[in-house]
Amino acid sequence: MGYAILTATLLLLIQYGKEGAAVTINSNSNGNVKNGNDISLDISYTTQGLNPIVSWAINGTSVAQLDNNIATVLPSYTPRLSIIGKGSLLLSNSTKKDTGNYTVTITALGDTSATRNFKVTVYDPVVNVTVTQSPQKVIEGTDFVNLSCSASSGYTEMVTWMKDG
The missing domain is CATH 2.60.40.10 (Immunoglobulins)
Incomplete structure (x- = not known):
């Protein structure tokens, strides 16, 4: 064997x-x-x-x-x-x-x-997205801009851009 x-x-x-x-x-x-x-x-x-x-x-x-x-x-x-x-x-x-x-x-x-x-x-797909901007009108010399992004799923993100200097 x-x-x-x-x-x-x-x-x-x-x-x-x-x-x-x-x-x-x-x-x-x-x-x-x-x-x-x-x-x-x-x-x-x-x-x-x-x-x-x-x-x-x-x-x-x-x-x-x-x-x-x-x-x-x-x-x-x-x-x-x-x-x-x-x-x-x-x-x-x-x-x-x-x-x-x-x-x-x-x-x-x-x-x-x-x-x-x-x-x-x-x-999960992100749907029904809304973007808002503050201030609504941006002109030269604006110190900062806020953008807020939100979705119906509850997702929210906020971004701030600031002027250099």
Whole structure:
């Protein structure tokens, strides 16, 4: 039995090399999503190994896996979360609670595994913005100007420009 395991290990090392080939993960996804829109984290990867397994975690909790073209999703994320294509993540109808750190790991027999992290921020849109200026009329020699910006969401910002000298 021991010789069979040793022989199989040597055959794998001969075929794939001692270190294995590296897995490479590519993505152009930025992770900034408006509340209610879909979170789409598109990935592509290259591997020389066999049967790549794609695993997704959100804030350290495993939520989905693609193994042998069969996707498994944590029940609390069904039906909003799905794995599409070769392992990209799609989370529909985002909420502020979906903000967090998303991690994808690709593992394939004969390759070293690779991990890619995404910081996802779900934000509320700023609407109904009002800008006011004081004084209302600015002429040359005015010492300062106050600009106040407020939105219906409760966001308020005030900026003062002062004359140099």
